[in-house]
Amino acid sequence: MLRRSVLGLTAAGALAAVLPFTAPAMAQYPDRPLTIIVPWGAGGGTDATARIIGSVLEKELGQPVNVVNRTGGSGVVGHSAIAEAEPDGYTLGIATVEIGMMHWQGLTDLTWENYTPLALMNEDPAGVQVAADSEYDTIEALLDAIEAGEPSTFRASGTGQGGIWHLAIAGMLNDRGIDPAKVPWVPSEGAAPGLQDLVAGGVNIVPCSLVEARALIDAGRVKSLAIMSSSRADLFPDVPTLEEAVGSDWQIGAWRGIVGPSGLPEDVATRLTEALEAVYNSEEYASFMQGQGFGVRWAAGQEFADFMAQSNTALGDTMKAVGLAQ
Amino acid sequence: MNAILAAFELVFTWDVMLTLVSAALFGLLVGAVPGLTATMATALLVPLTFFMDPIPAVGAMVTCAAMAIFAGDIPGALLRIPGTPASAAYVDEAYAMTKRGEAETVLGACVLFSAIGGLFGTAVLIFAAPALAEVALKFSSQEYFWMALLGLTCAAFIGASSPVRGLVSLLIGLLISTVGLNNPAGVPRFTFGSTEMLAGIDFIPAMIGLFAVSEVFRTIAAGAPPWDTVQTRVGNIFRNWGGMVRTYWRQQLRGNVLGTAIGAIPGAGADVAAYVSYAVSRRFSKTPEKFGTGHVEGIIESTSANNSSLSSAWVPALVFGIPGDTITAIVIGVLYVKGINPGPTLFLFNPQTIYAVFLIFILANLLMIPLGWLVIKFAKHLLRTPRQVLMPIILVFCIVGAFASNNAAYGIILMLAFGVLGFFMEENQIPIAPCILGIVIGPILERNFVTTMIKADGSFIAFFDRPIAAGLGLFVLAIWLSMLVSAIRNRRRGDLDEALS
Numbered sequence: 078m079l080r081r082s083v084l085g086l087t088a089a090g091a092l093a094a095v096l097p098f099t100a101p102a103m104a105q106y107p108d109r110p111l112t113i114i115v116p117w118g119a120g121g122g123t124d125a126t127a128r129i130i131g132s133v134l135e136k137e138l139g140q141p142v143n144v145v146n147r148t149g150g151s152g153v154v155g156h157s158a159i160a161e162a163e164p165d166g167y168t169l170g171i172a173t174v175e176i177g178m179m180h181w182q183g184l185t186d187l188t189w190e191n192y193t194p195l196a197l198m199n200e201d202p203a204g205v206q207v208a209a210d211s212e213y214d215t216i217e218a219l220l221d222a223i224e225a226g227e228p229s230t231f232r233a234s235g236t237g238q239g240g241i242w243h244l245a246i247a248g249m250l251n252d253r254g255i256d257p258a259k260v261p262w263v264p265s266e267g268a269a270p271g272l273q274d275l276v277a278g279g280v281n282i283v284p285c286s287l288v289e290a291r292a293l294i295d296a297g298r299v300k301s302l303a304i305m306s307s308s309r310a311d312l313f314p315d316v317p318t319l320e321e322a323v324g325s326d327w328q329i330g331a332w333r334g335i336v337g338p339s340g341l342p343e344d345v346a347t348r349l350t351e352a353l354e355a356v357y358n359s360e361e362y363a364s365f366m367q368g369q370g371f372g373v374r375w376a377a378g379q380e381f382a383d384f385m386a387q388s389n390t391a392l393g394d395t396m397k398a399v400g401l402a403q
Numbered sequence: 404m405n406a407i408l409a410a411f412e413l414v415f416t417w418d419v420m421l422t423l424v425s426a427a428l429f430g431l432l433v434g435a436v437p438g439l440t441a442t443m444a445t446a447l448l449v450p451l452t453f454f455m456d457p458i459p460a461v462g463a464m465v466t467c468a469a470m471a472i473f474a475g476d477i478p479g480a481l482l483r484i485p486g487t488p489a490s491a492a493y494v495d496e497a498y499a500m501t502k503r504g505e506a507e508t509v510l511g512a513c514v515l516f517s518a519i520g521g522l523f524g525t526a527v528l529i530f531a532a533p534a535l536a537e538v539a540l541k542f543s544s545q546e547y548f549w550m551a552l553l554g555l556t557c558a559a560f561i562g563a564s565s566p567v568r569g570l571v572s573l574l575i576g577l578l579i580s581t582v583g584l585n586n587p588a589g590v591p592r593f594t595f596g597s598t599e600m601l602a603g604i605d606f607i608p609a610m611i612g613l614f615a616v617s618e619v620f621r622t623i624a625a626g627a628p629p630w631d632t633v634q635t636r637v638g639n640i641f642r643n644w645g646g647m648v649r650t651y652w653r654q655q656l657r658g659n660v661l662g663t664a665i666g667a668i669p670g671a672g673a674d675v676a677a678y679v680s681y682a683v684s685r686r687f688s689k690t691p692e693k694f695g696t697g698h699v700e701g702i703i704e705s706t707s708a709n710n711s712s713l714s715s716a717w718v719p720a721l722v723f724g725i726p727g728d729t730i731t732a733i734v735i736g737v738l739y740v741k742g743i744n745p746g747p748t749l750f751l752f753n754p755q756t757i758y759a760v761f762l763i764f765i766l767a768n769l770l771m772i773p774l775g776w777l778v779i780k781f782a783k784h785l786l787r788t789p790r791q792v793l794m795p796i797i798l799v800f801c802i803v804g805a806f807a808s809n810n811a812a813y814g815i816i817l818m819l820a821f822g823v824l825g826f827f828m829e830e831n832q833i834p835i836a837p838c839i840l841g842i843v844i845g846p847i848l849e850r851n852f853v854t855t856m857i858k859a860d861g862s863f864i865a866f867f868d869r870p871i872a873a874g875l876g877l878f879v880l881a882i883w884l885s886m887l888v889s890a891i892r893n894r895r896r897g898d899l900d901e902a903l904s
């Protein structure tokens with residue numbers, strides 16, 4: 078199968094080269110296999126989301142859809158590959174929240190404006206998790222303790238330095254008028270090692286999404302105190318939103334959406350958006366996302382573009398406020 | 404008991420059996436192609452599992468991963484191309500045996516001890532999963548730091564015939580591991596402004612380059628001579644089994660125990676298990692001088708270890724939903740989709756499901772023997788092929804594997820660069836295996852060192868202030884001390900000999 082996808086890529090490359098001469102064939106778009114680039118590793122949540130989208134999209138478009146991983150550089154490599162692809166509708170990608178973060182750190186010049194937005198497919202809000210044996214049972218008690226305590230009394234982990242969950246807690250503290258530096262960030266390779274360290278007693282708070290903490294919450298090792306979203310999660314109806322608990326309107330989450338390189342022909346973008354809407358409304362997609370515990374959120378075209386613009390500004394403001402932006 | 408019977412009914416149906424055999428063949432194929440890993444094989448199965456029932460879905464992934472890890476030994480032994488990093492620790496040894504005409508012995512050992520290792524790990528998983536998971540959960544960055552240091556110590560000093568050369572190789576690997584953005588502070592290092600370099604040096608193209616491409620270069624440089632020992636056929640792989648089990652049962656058991664222990668800790672996987680076991684085997688061997696010349700003892704111990712660690716990686720995954728390695732990370736996602744949520748409740752509320760999964764583990768490891776035999780029978784044709792024909796074919800496979808690791812031509816360039824590096828390292832008798840381990844473990848060591856320092860505000864006491872960390876730390880320091888003492892003693896004895904002569 079992998080060889081097939083490699084061959085598919087080569088074929089795609091060869092066809093892309095002769096494409097200018099076969100322009101009339103575009104009328105029947107798509108007439109050959111598509112590729113979706115995933116900027117994150119095989120086995121992660123983004124990879125799983127892209128693969129389920131790919132397998133349903135295949136039926137919608139009647140052409141094979143190959144999902145390929147281009148990992149590394151905290152997502153920069155894969156996001157660059159999507160932006161640099163031929164804007165012919167045969168190479169798409171799954172963009173993630175990091176597109177609104179990397180450029181503030183000076184890692185790349187890429188922003189959401191380098192893409193043709195097609196469809197937002199998923200969003201998972203951040204939560205506030207502590208160990209089950211922690212003495213803090215409410216977010217209010219925890220925030221009070223952070224405010225009253227010495228700096229470094231609490232440490233948090235769950236992603237790399239300047240990653241989305243790092244911003245989540247920094248933004249939450251900033252919003253409450255607490256210096257974010259009072260809770261030092263311990264970088265980790267994602268939520269799972271961070272949660273492991275939470276249970277092992279190495280850190281005190283892991284502000285990752287609730288779905289990532291799900292197994293340990295179910296196992297009674299971790300408790301979630303709040304969700305940084307406008308509404309409670311279906312999976313954990315007992316966890317209050319920040320707004321309900323402490324009256325803070327700070328909201329943040331990791332999102333994933335399908336994009337193409339900028340300059341995608343309008344008819345192609347329309348065809349793809351229609352197909353993606355059918356995927357989003359399909360039984361397979363809904364049951365898969367529900368099974369994994371992933372949140373779903375839909376936005377297409379201009380609405381998705383506005384969403385990315387807004388996410389970009391909010392992240393940038395937070396990163397500047399906590400000194401992560403360059 | 405009823406649950407066990409129910410589990411048998413779930414597993415022994417035609418469609419489950421058919422799924423297992425197909426997944427096994429797929430895993431063998433992917434694992435045997437250099438550069439394609441067990442993780443990739445499992446990830447490629449994910450879309451297919453959407454259309455399967457829970458038991459065949461999980462069964463397919465378990466079987467496929469176990470086969471792929473074993474199959475990685477085949478190109479390693481026959482062509483000196485480790486199929487997976489877990490095979491890299493002993494690939495030189497295995498290839499040396501093939502060159503001596505003992506391919507059947509080494510491949511037979513790989514099949515047999517992989518299967519036994521897998522079964523041992525499964526037994527531990529069945530009987531001790533909840534208890535072991537408790538211990539594994541106590542590991543924080545301090546403990547991981549010592550584990551990583553233990554792995555590196557093994558690779559450089561105990562596993563290599565010349566400690567100084569091992570250290571040189573290890574340091575090359577550590578230097579390579581610093582490239583890119585993947586460090587705790589998220590600062591680009593040695594990237595020279597290249598987007599591709601931000602991703603760092605992926606160990607798959609590096610491994611293919613160091614081992615396989617360098618071998619191609621060397622063969623071509625020597626004018627592609629025929630095999631030293633003409634091996635017309637891979638004989639009966641079962642022939643030496645009885646003898647090997649009798650002679651090396653201690654090594655096998657030690658490999659199994661060590662592999663299971665390392666595998667159960669999230670984040671330390673089959674590759675670390677194989678390196679540490681190989682080093683332990685050499686250290687306690689009665690004939691350490693034979694290591695590296697094509698001696699089956701170390702192979703038995705480390706191939707036992709890598710497969711048993713694969714099974715025990717499921718301990719934290721099933722009990723707490725914490726992935727023990729990248730493969731279990733993928734399977735956990737599928738478990739959720741299929742409604743088999745990992746956690747302690749799985750053992751309470753769904754015993755027939757969990758027993759069915761265990762049963763599949765056992766079946767997968769048993770299937771390995773007949774299917775492994777088939778693949779080896781097929782693979783032996785490689786040894787009949789003239790090297791002028793074989794080497795270009797190997798190079799083609801290397802290029803495919805290096806490209807597929809991240810779907811980019813960058814991988815091919817890396818592979819070629821490392822081929823040249825590997826060629827010059829070997830010309831100067833610098834071993835390659837420590838370098839690979841440096842690339843794999845370097846980032847783990849750095850990350851855990853830095854996070855421990857952040858947590859402790861820079862105080863080194865932190866490395867000893869947790870009981871498990873203190874124990875591991877003293878163990879590592881004791882190994883260093885004993886090496887220092889024996890080095891000094893050897894030097895004194897050397898001086899004495901000189902004085903006497």
